[in-house]
Amino acid sequence: MKKGVMRPGHVQIRVLDLEEAVKHYTDLMGLIETDRDDQGRVYLKAWTEVDKFSVVLRETDEPGCDFMGFKVVDEAALNQLEKDLVDYGVEVEQVPAEELKDCGRRVRFTVPSGHAFELYADKKYTGKWGVSAVNPEAWPRGLQGMKAVRFDHALFYGPELAAVYDIFVNVLGFHLAEQVLDPEGTRVAQFLTVSMKEHDVAFIHHEEKGKFHHASFFLDTWEAVLRAADLISMTDTSIDIGPTRHGLTHGQTIYFFDPSGNRNEVFCGGDYHYPDHKPVTWKAEDLGKAIFYHDRVLNERFLTVLT
Amino acid sequence: MAGFQVNNRTTGDHFLCQEGQSVLKAMEQAGKKCVPVGCRGGGCGFCKIRIVEGDFECGKMSKAHVPPEAIDKGEVLACRIYPLTDLTIECVPLPEAAFEKQKTTKV
Numbered sequence: 001m002k003k004g005v006m007r008p009g010h011v012q013i014r015v016l017d018l019e020e021a022v023k024h025y026t027d028l029m030g031l032i033e034t035d036r037d038d039q040g041r042v043y044l045k046a047w048t049e050v051d052k053f054s055v056v057l058r059e060t061d062e063p064g065c066d067f068m069g070f071k072v073v074d075e076a077a078l079n080q081l082e083k084d085l086v087d088y089g090v091e092v093e094q095v096p097a098e099e100l101k102d103c104g105r106r107v108r109f110t111v112p113s114g115h116a117f118e119l120y121a122d123k124k125y126t127g128k129w130g131v132s133a134v135n136p137e138a139w140p141r142g143l144q145g146m147k148a149v150r151f152d153h154a155l156f157y158g159p160e161l162a163a164v165y166d167i168f169v170n171v172l173g174f175h176l177a178e179q180v181l182d183p184e185g186t187r188v189a190q191f192l193t194v195s196m197k198e199h200d201v202a203f204i205h206h207e208e209k210g211k212f213h214h215a216s217f218f219l220d221t222w223e224a225v226l227r228a229a230d231l232i233s234m235t236d237t238s239i240d241i242g243p244t245r246h247g248l249t250h251g252q253t254i255y256f257f258d259p260s261g262n263r264n265e266v267f268c269g270g271d272y273h274y275p276d277h278k279p280v281t282w283k284a285e286d287l288g289k290a291i292f293y294h295d296r297v298l299n300e301r302f303l304t305v306l307t
Numbered sequence: 308m309a310g311f312q313v314n315n316r317t318t319g320d321h322f323l324c325q326e327g328q329s330v331l332k333a334m335e336q337a338g339k340k341c342v343p344v345g346c347r348g349g350g351c352g353f354c355k356i357r358i359v360e361g362d363f364e365c366g367k368m369s370k371a372h373v374p375p376e377a378i379d380k381g382e383v384l385a386c387r388i389y390p391l392t393d394l395t396i397e398c399v400p401l402p403e404a405a406f407e408k409q410k411t412t413k414v
Contacts, residue, residue: 016369257348261349307346
């Protein structure tokens with residue numbers, strides 16, 4: 001049921017070397033640097049995104065993900081969602097407006113898998129990059145590298161998926177689009193959406209809390225995914241796997257790593273989800289095919305290499 | 308021949324590492340698989356090794372996997388180690404979480 005959570009808004013990624021990371025996310029992936037703040041953080045966006053930033057890079061000595069933020073429709077919805085979280089027993093933290101530049105107040109909470117999420121209603125609207133809002137051209141000139149279209153979703157690894165599901169579905173109004181069930185019927189992977197996309201956020205069961213698997217960026221076509229693969233080779237960027245197709249979501253994909261070892265995905269295609277759709281189920285016994293539809297075999301790195 | 312010899316005394320493998328090249332990259336280039344390959348960026352801790360003998364320089368590594376006291380013991384990430392002399396290395400067991408994952412998904 002709609003509770004007012006609209007879409008993924010941002011992700012803050014920890015990196016070991018800021019300038020190396022900026023080069024990776026701009027020159028290779030094609031994000032655009034939009035600002036920096038007095039904490040040294042760098043703000044980036046993909047060209048079709050209308051708000052000022054969707055990726056924030058923070059230099060520190062432990063890579064990973066600080067938090068993922070979802071934009072909600074308005075302040076009234078933010079107030080209601082905050083109340084619903086508190087009523088459900090979730091501890092919330094107030095992050096004041098402007099803690100991230102040009103972003104309104106954020107309501108932050110940590111789910112039982114150990115991952116921090118935020119809700120916010122306001123962020124500076126800067127419009128799509130390089131194209132006009134009136135009679136826009138098809139795409140802007142001057143994009144770099146993979147020309148990422150948008151920050152699309154993130155995948156997290158951690159325990160207590162059932163408790164995480166309850167918060168996302170029952171409190172925040174997400175839908176379960178796809179799942180992986182083990183032979184006992186326990187859900188070991190859950191792909192959750194607030195949109196028509198097959199996932200806006202996903203979780204895979206893992207004993208250790210709070211691990212970051214990847215941040216994913218959308219590309220328009222399979223051709224663009226292959227071109228991304230070329231760029232990964234040209235730049236000698238650390239590759240994980242691909243280009244290939246997932247069974248889960250059926251997206252066409254390639255995985256690689258930023259210079260601090262955080263995994264990135266660029267992908268195209270994938271199925272769609274309406275609220276009347278029942279979840280798609282994959283069996284854990286067939287996890288190889290569920291994750292890598294062509295190879296039908298898992299690479300251990302995909303399951304165990306995390307930041 | 309230029310470069311440094313890296314010997315993995317756990318597996319008996321040895322390969323050549325060029326100056327300025329990471330131990331992990333040299334291993335991959337040599338077609339060896341004696342150290343697990345993860346992110347190659349100092350972030351995931353997958354390629355942890357122990358340096359038994361030899362001098363090296365370190366790049367940036369995640370503190371979660373290589374706290375300062377580990378560096379003193381020579382426990383470092385092969386993707387962020389640049390030899391200054393020939394090196395003798397040995398394998399370090401993978402973190403428990405890696406095995407937990409395999410159990411829980413019945414792969």
